[in-house]
Amino acid sequence: MSASLYNIGLTGLNAAQAGLLTTSHNISNAGTTGYSRQSVVQSTNPALFTGAGFFGEGTKVDTVKRAYNGFLTNQVLAAETKFTEYDTYDTEISQIDNMLADSTVGLTPALASFFGGVQEVAANPSSIPARQSMISTAQSLVARFQNLSERLNDVRSGVESQIKETVSAIGTYAKEIAEMNHKIAVAQQAGSAQPANDLLDTRDQLIKELNQLTRVSTATGSDGSLSVFIGTGQPLVVGTVATTLDAQPSSSDPHRFNVNIITTSGNAITIPESLLGGGKLGGLLAMRSGSLDAAQNQLGLVAIGISTTFNAQHQLGQDLNGNLGTNFFTPPAVSVERFATASTTSPDVQFADISKLTGDDYKLTFTDTTGGYSLTRVSDGASVTAASVGLTITPAATSMVGDSFMILPTRNAAANIGVSISDTRMVAAAAPITSAATSSNRGTGSITAPVVGSTADLASFGTSASPLKLTYSAGNLSGFPASLPVTYTPLGGSPVTLAAxxxxxxxxxxxxxxxxxxxxxxxxxxxxxxxxxxxxxSQGVSDSRNAVLMGNLQTTKVLLSAGGQPSATFQSVYSQLVSAVGNKAREVSVNRDAQESLVEQATNAQQSVAGVNLDEEAANLIRYQQAYQAAGKVMSIASKLFDQVLALGQ
Incomplete structure (x- = not known):
């Protein structure tokens, strides 16, 4: 019995020692990120049966278990990946919000200053200083457009750089997790399937950090390996094999990175942005497509609106040299990017009706050899016609079936707008057509100043021919040009059109x-x-009729057609942009703060299970110390009893 007593004491000593080691390990790693508290799991040894009954044989250590709750851990992962997404979005959109709404660098004061310059010319059409002021304020407006565009491009460059870095980091984590799967499998196989707690913690920490880059889900294999999936189920790690990810420039836009899976054969398969939500990557992608693209496109829409409408009105005027007006602004062109094309030429895409422009981007694909094509809106995949979105598309002679192009009508307009006039005499403030009642008239009839609808109308009417002379006789007016149609509308009546x-x-x-x-x-x-x-x-020096019409464009609705009619001014479109960005920034900020609170709650719940409580561990140290001492006392008594038995035989 004394030998059995010794063995029982030894099992207790070993169990207490395991408890001391585990508790000491917990205390040492109380500040280690990702560490889960460990505890010794004991059970009794099988009892020894004798005629007097069953006698205990002491204890054994079954395993060292880590305090892990999968449900709570997944809650932390879900909260953190959403928080990181909102936090990233918030950081990036704040730059745009602060820039667009700034009273000194935003577009609003520059617009007001420019049209103030136009009004000054309208008030003093012969004043050279007023004309110079108009040109100078136009140059300042263009500089503001270009500066805003440049700063938005800087934000875009930063976002694209971060996307590339984040995808690279995701790939690194994938490799580390795959290696950790191998280490865990080897360790647990060598340890009779006992859990490799510290390795499991390390892997969980890698998963946690990866989850902050992109949303992940996991599945545990029979060998203890963890398969990791990103987005909506794209495999990133399967067992000990890591998928290769890469951020590569888009074929349709070399300045825009796509996230690709690289197959074993080296082919790149693009993962749609909509499948990559959560984490830093999700925030970057969402901000790029949801706010940055829209900001650049809407800013470009304002630039196109001003340049197109102002040029059209300026061309209907007359300058101090007696010439018709030319382009006042350098008109931005439609950006067309080639991708997936067999030919080397691009279609000719022009603006047809700027009131129908929406700030959207489009994918153009040729479908037959006669120039047939499909036009798809990128934002929602809807099929549209060129006319319905304010464009005309003329295929290149060498266009081939399957050729695809990305059409960015407004994306680069703010960067490409310019001022075409530097000579003050070329400001077309006057109207090229005038009217007058002959001084010898006996009646009280009067005629208003003519209004020209378009440059085509102006060309057909003529600006160098002899004046049109209308004569009244017997209730009728005569003297109209033989080559031009005439439309007249009696007061309160309906128009009547007569052919020439x-x-x-x-x-x-x-x-x-x-x-x-x-x-x-x-x-x-x-x-x-x-x-x-x-x-x-012929007396246009003091004529400001066209300058007045150009000034009126400030409050004229020329953009964003609704119900067949333009519904927005330049300023209102820009104000909508500022408001949309500001509202989104506030929404993201509120969501970020709310998600941060959820992260804190989920983390506290998870740490209440897995975290190390030093007070509790100190109590455990005392408890295991006492157990160790007691077990040692048992062994000491067993030794003394054994010595006494030996002494009896001497």
């Missing part, structure tokens, strides 16, 4: 008349033989 040649039309006070697109109104009582002239403006 038009001999005469009936006169009524308050009527409006359009001759080849040049419109004017006539009022008053006209006497027979009274005449009125409509013709080229």
């Amino acid at each position: 040649p038009v001999a005469s039309i009936p006169y009524s006070s308050g009527m409006s008349i359009s001759v080849g697109g040049v419109s004017f109104s006539m009022t008053g009582a006209i006497q027979d033989e009274d005449t009125f002239t409509v013709g080229p403006n």
Whole structure:
């Protein structure tokens, strides 16, 4: 019995020693990131049966178990990956929000200053300083567009760089997790399937850090290995094999990185952005497509709106040299990027109706050899027609079936707008057509200043020919050009259009008349033989009619067609952009703060199970120390009893 007593004491000593070692390990790693508290699991040895009953044979250590709760751990992972996504989005969009809304570097003050310069010319059309001020404020406006575009491009460069770095880091984590799977399998196989707790903690910490880069899900294999999936189920690690990820420039936009899976044969398969939510990568991708693209496109839309409409009106004016106006701004072109093409040429894409532009991007794919194509909106995959989105598309002669192009109507417009005029005399403030009642008229009839609808109308009417002379006789007006149609509208009546040649039309006070697109109104009582002239403006130095019309563009709705009519001014489109970015920034910030609270709650719950409590461990030290001492006492008594038995035989 004494030998059995010794063995029982020895088992207790070993168990207490295991408890001391484990407790000391817990205390030493209390500050180790990712460490899970460990505890010794004991059970009794099988009892010894005798005629007097079953006698205990002491204890044994079954295993060292780590305090791990899969449900709580997954809650932490879910909260953290969403928090990191919002945090990344918040950091990046704050740069855009602060920039666009800034009263000194934003577009609003530059727009106001430019149109103030236009109004100054309208008030003093012959003033060279006023004209110079208009050109200078236009140059400042263009510089503001270009500066905002450059800063947005800087944000884009930073985002793209971070995407590449993040994808590289994800690949590194994948390799480390695959290696850790191998180490765990080897360790547990060598240890009779006992859990390799510290290695498991290390792997869990790698998963946690990877999850902060992109959302992950896991599945445990029969050998203890952990398969890792990203996005919506794309395998990243399967057992000891890690998938190779790479960020490569998009074929449609070399400045934009796609996330690709590299197959064993070396082929790259692009993972759609919509499948890569969560974590830093998800935040970067969401911010790029959801806010950055929209900001650049909307800013470009304003640049296109100003340059196109202002140029169109400026071309309807007359400068101090007596010439018709030219482009005041350098008009931005539609950006077309080639990808997946067999030919080396690109289609010609032009703006047709800027009021139908929306700030969207499109994918163009040729479907037959006669120039047939499909046009798809990138944001939602909807099929559209070129006309419905304000574009005209002319295929290149060498276009081939399957050729695809990315059309970015407004993306680069803010960077490419410029001022085309530097000579103050070339500001077309005057109207090229004027009208007058002949001084010898006997009646009280008057005629308004003509309004020209387009450069085509101006060309058809002519600006160098002799003035049109309208003569009143017996209730009718005559003298219209033989080559031009005439439309007249009695006051309160409906338009009447007459094809050329038009001999005469009936006169009524308050009527409006359009001759080849040049419109004017006539009022008053006209006497027979009274005449009125409509013709080229030879006294345009003090004429500001076109400058007034250019100034009116500030408050004219020319963009974002709704119900077939433009619904927004330049300023309102920019204000919508500032508001949208600001609202998104606030939304992301609120979500970030809420998610941070969820992370804290989930972490506290998880740490209440897995964390090391030093007070508890100190108590365990005392408990195991006492158990160790007691077991040693048992062994000491067993030894003394054995010595006494030996002494009896002497």
